Amino acid sequence: MVILTIGLFIILGYxxxxxxxxxxxxxGFGILAGGLFRGLYLLNEIHKRLSESDRQTLEAKPATKNENI
Incomplete structure (x- = not known):
């Protein structure tokens, strides 16, 4: 996949x-700006998902008695 991407960018450069x-x-500016905006969008999505999972793990869970002891 990486080699294919490198090859396509070489052809695009020519x-x-x-x-x-x-x-x-x-x-070139359009490609660069598009890549930057896409990266920011993906970072925002990762941040949302991590924040959501942090909230779920930080919620207090009720204590239960362990009957097996």
Missing amino acids: ILFLFGPEISFIF
């Missing part, structure tokens, strides 16, 4: 190089 500086800058 294609952007052929377009010229203005169009390449616009596409």
